[in-house]
Every structure is written in structure tokens, then in C-alpha cells.
Amino acid sequence: MVVNNSQGKSIVEIEQDFLKTLDDNSYIDPSLYTKYNIKRGLRNSNGTGVLVGITNIASVVGYEIKDGIKVPIDGKLFYRGIRLTDLVNGFQKDDRFGFEETAFLLLLGTLPTKDALEEFNRVISYNIEFPKFYKEDHIIKYPSNNIMNMLQKQVLTLYTYDKNAEDISLLNTFKQSLSLIAKLPILMVYSYKAKKHYYDNDSLVLHRPLSNCSIAENILHMLRPDSKFTKEEARLLDLCLVVHAEHGGGNNSAFATHVVSSTGTDTYSAIATAIGSLKGPKHGGANIMVRAMVNNIMENCNWKDYDSLSNYIDKILNKEAFNKKGLIYGMGHAVYTKSDPRAVLLKKKARELAEIKGFSDKFELLENIENLTISKFKARKGPEFEICANVDLYAGLVYEMLGIEPELYTPIFAVSRIAGWCAHRLEQTRDEKIMRPGYISISGENEYTNINDR
Structure with missing residues (x-):
């Protein structure tokens, strides 16, 4: 055991001493939240969320307030004012994939025409390209056993390849958003393949993404060694992407996107923050x-x-x-x-x-x-x-x-939700007010004592 001081304490013993001090000084008595009327978790006492902002992107409805009482109703989710069920029924009736159309709607605020959707898909296909040797240098050579952490790292790494990374103008932020929406599925699959190869001793089989496929089709194409999948499988994965794409400004990762974006930081930092939020088991996990x-x-x-x-x-x-x-x-x-x-x-x-x-x-x-x-x-x-x-x-x-392993469940959630995060970032960057809520301090005032007198 490692000894680190003259008293002969081990590092483990020192850490345990520190833990006791930390525990004593980091605990907040839950009764204080009631005493000071703090909305713990930004939730009101009746379970409704504390109002902290305004959004035009999505609305989540699960109850009505009548005479101050929360009355349960059948849930409704609106993307830019359009009911999710209507959106899904629309593209499924036409036998089309819907995630790209959904991303267009969330980002631009309106349903695309056929020509606009075709142009949008062209831009997405254009953005699936990575800088030369990027995948080899940053994914294959440096794998991680956690795909969500890998996605965070890769998003931040892409910052270094963007000559206009700090430009938060509306157009540039939109361009960065499309690039990340296109690239995140590829980063996810390649990170997973590298993890399986280096950590699980699996064969390393990488398929290049196809430029004429939907994002759902490309995920299955890249994931499966034989690249084969049925139409029903691709349609179902596409539906998963659509229903996970957005859930209002109050969900933790969207709110985190708003908070971080309000500081004026870059797109890559904001999206990496959102991924970190989604990773938590109380949210995307x-x-x-x-x-x-x-x-x-x-x-x-x-x-x-x-x-x-x-x-x-x-x-x-x-x-x-x-x-x-x-x-x-x-x-x-x-x-x-x-x-x-x-x-x-x-x-x-x-x-x-x-x-x-x-x-x-x-x-x-x-x-x-x-x-x-x-x-x-x-x-x-x-x-x-x-x-x-x-x-x-x-x-x-x-x-x-669909044959998708549990370690990809939350990353697929991220691949979908990035459409909503980018929409919220585009909305937040129009507001130049930084978010800074208040906290009540209960530390009081303490006297400083000389180190020899402590």
C-alpha cells in the first residue's frame, strides 16, 4: 500500500478522511428547500415545471390546469405546432422516411416542400464527409468503452477542424448544425465498432455511409456486417429517430443547450454539453x-x-x-x-x-x-x-x-435528439441574455484562521 506522509497514512486512508470532511460540508438539508420556497429540480409542488423561458420549437402537453388543479389528459407532443402523430401518419402514409423531414421542420420551423426536402437531403449527404484520415486518427486509434463519452470527445474534436468554429452567426450555426446532424450517426457507429474491436475482441468491419440513403438506413447499413436490413426494420428505426428528436425546452439536455448557448460559446461545446446531459441514467439512460x-x-x-x-x-x-x-x-x-x-x-x-x-x-x-x-x-x-x-x-x-446492443440505446437517442438541440441553440443564440438563476447561500460568515491554529 502506498504511504504518502510522515504519519504513515495510506492514500486510501487519506481519501477516506477527505470524504468525511466532504460529506459533512456538501450535504443540504432537504427541509431547507421548503423553508426558502425553492423549486427543487425546477419543479413546482404540483409537479409542473417552473417557467424559465419561451420556445417556438416544441410543446409537451400531458395535463390541463383547471381552478389551480392539474387534470390528466391524453398526452400530446407538437413539433413546431404540428402534432407528432399527424407528422408520423403523414410520412408513413406516403411510405417515406421521416427523420430528415422532422429535422428540417425543427430547424427551420416549417414543413419542407418536395424540392426543399430534396435539397436538405443533398446538404446532409454532403456533410457526411470527414476530414482526411479523421476516422483513423481520432476514432480507430483512440477507442473508448463508452460510446456517449466518445461522442462528446468527437464533437469537441470536430471543433479543431472548423475554421469558423467560433462564429455564432445564424447562418454559420445552421451550417454547423447540419454538419453535426449528418456526422453524429457515423461517429456513433464507428466508435461502437472500434469499441467492439479493441475491448471485446470483435472483428473490425467498417462500411462507408451511403449518400443516397436515409439516416436510419445508413445506421443499419453501417452497423451490420453484411449491410442487410429489411424495409420494415429501417422504417421502425426511422420512427424511433422521429419520436426522440425533440421534447420541448424543459427537458434536461435541451435546457442545458439553452444555458450553455446563452454564454455565447461555440456550437461544438453546446452540443457536447447536451450529450453529457443525455448520458445520465435519469435522462437518456x-x-x-x-x-x-x-x-x-x-x-x-x-x-x-x-x-x-x-x-x-x-x-x-x-x-x-x-x-x-x-x-x-x-x-x-x-x-x-x-x-x-x-x-x-x-x-x-x-x-x-x-x-x-x-x-x-x-x-x-x-x-x-x-x-x-x-x-x-x-x-x-x-x-x-x-x-x-x-x-x-x-x-x-x-x-x-433490430439487433442493436444496449450500449447503443442512448447514443441512438443522441443521434436523434441532436436535431432538437440544434433547433434550441439556433433559437437561443438570437437572445443575447445570459442565463443566471439565483441560489440562496446558507454558508453564513466564517472567520479565517491561521494554518497553525486550525
Whole structure:
């Protein structure tokens, strides 16, 4: 053991001493939030969000306020005022891919004409090109075992290749946004391939992105060794990208984008910040927790028997099983109450693909978890209580059916949500006011003492 001072303490012992001091001086008594009327987590006491800004990009609706009371309603999500369900039904009815159209809508605020969409796709295809030897020098030679961290690093690295990186004019920020939207899927797949090769001893097979494909098609093309995928698979991944593309200015990563962009910093720093926010298990990492919970259920009960499943869910809720936190992951949302429109859309398509790919039993398990959780919360909290499946409950199964590994669940979320982040950045850079909320200090005043008298 390493000894670092004259008293013979080991580094570990010194760290433990520091930890005690740190713990004593970093704890905030939760009762103080009530005492000072602090909106903890920027949430009001009735569960609504504290108003901190104005946006024209998206609206998330899960309840109405009537006479000061929050009344649950079926969830609605609007992209630039257009209902997500209408947007999805529109491009699916025309048998088209929708993510590029969605990105256009979020960034520019209007639906594209056929010609405008074609031009937009041309610009995206143009931006899939990287500087010479970039992939070899920055991805293959320096892999990471965490793809989200790798995406952050790569976005910041791209800054060094941009001659106008610090230019935050509207046009330049828009150009940078299109470049990052085009490049992030490639960075994700190549980072994953490098990780599998160097950390998991897998073969290294890299496919160049195709210029005449949608982003969803290109992801499957680059991910799969044989580059083969069905139309249904590509359409389903495209739907995943669309429903994850944006979720209002109040979600943590979009809010982080606003906060950082308000300082006047560059696009790459702002997007790297958003990726770091999304990485957190309470935000974009929640889909991984759903998979872990479902695997735990399948290992510890007769999940095909409704009563056995019901009893095990009780154990999870009673903090006796799984991670003993009493949470059913994939259920509940900060805004949605009766339904999450993203989950409704994904569930419908997941059911269709599950029948094709032989995942009907697993789909039924998720549906049973959803129904049991709703009924159990009503029994525990009253018949008026509303809780719904959120997008994460079915997203994991969709990715599993597409052969996508869990370590890519959150990175794919980032590949999608970057469209929303860039839209929020474009909006925020028009406002020259820096965000600086207030904090109450409880430190008081302390006397400085000489080091020999401490």
C-alpha cells in the first residue's frame, strides 16, 4: 500500500478522511428547500415545471390546469405546432422516411416542400464527409468503452477542424448544425465498432455511409456486417429517430443547450454539453434500466404467468426486488399522465415487428407490465391517479428486435435528439441574455484562521 506522509497514512486512508470532511460540508438539508420556497429540480409542488423561458420549437402537453388543479389528459407532443402523430401518419402514409423531414421542420420551423426536402437531403449527404484520415486518427486509434463519452470527445474534436468554429452567426450555426446532424450517426457507429474491436475482441468491419440513403438506413447499413436490413426494420428505426428528436425546452439536455448557448460559446461545446446531459441514467439512460429490469423479471419469476408476474411487480414496488428502489422503469413521466404519444406510436409498430420476428411473448410481457403497473398505482394511490408507459418501455424492445446492443440505446437517442438541440441553440443564440438563476447561500460568515491554529 502506498504511504504518502510522515504519519504513515495510506492514500486510501487519506481519501477516506477527505470524504468525511466532504460529506459533512456538501450535504443540504432537504427541509431547507421548503423553508426558502425553492423549486427543487425546477419543479413546482404540483409537479409542473417552473417557467424559465419561451420556445417556438416544441410543446409537451400531458395535463390541463383547471381552478389551480392539474387534470390528466391524453398526452400530446407538437413539433413546431404540428402534432407528432399527424407528422408520423403523414410520412408513413406516403411510405417515406421521416427523420430528415422532422429535422428540417425543427430547424427551420416549417414543413419542407418536395424540392426543399430534396435539397436538405443533398446538404446532409454532403456533410457526411470527414476530414482526411479523421476516422483513423481520432476514432480507430483512440477507442473508448463508452460510446456517449466518445461522442462528446468527437464533437469537441470536430471543433479543431472548423475554421469558423467560433462564429455564432445564424447562418454559420445552421451550417454547423447540419454538419453535426449528418456526422453524429457515423461517429456513433464507428466508435461502437472500434469499441467492439479493441475491448471485446470483435472483428473490425467498417462500411462507408451511403449518400443516397436515409439516416436510419445508413445506421443499419453501417452497423451490420453484411449491410442487410429489411424495409420494415429501417422504417421502425426511422420512427424511433422521429419520436426522440425533440421534447420541448424543459427537458434536461435541451435546457442545458439553452444555458450553455446563452454564454455565447461555440456550437461544438453546446452540443457536447447536451450529450453529457443525455448520458445520465435519469435522462437518456433510462431505456437501459428498462432492459435491466425486464431481464431481472424474466430471471426471477414465471413471467408468462400473469399472477406470478403481478406478485413480482409488487416486490419491485415494495423495494424487495430488482434494484430495491421501488421503481417500475418505463412507467411514468414528468409531464405525461394518461398517455405518452411517443410510446403509443412505438408500441403500435413494435407489436407489428414482434409478430414478424418472433418476439410476441416479450412484447406481451411489456404490455402486462404496463397494465399491471397502472392498476397497482391506482390501488395504492386512488382510482383517480394516472400513470402511463413512457417511450422507454417499448424502445428497448424495438432496438433488441433490430439487433442493436444496449450500449447503443442512448447514443441512438443522441443521434436523434441532436436535431432538437440544434433547433434550441439556433433559437437561443438570437437572445443575447445570459442565463443566471439565483441560489440562496446558507454558508453564513466564517472567520479565517491561521494554518497553525486550525
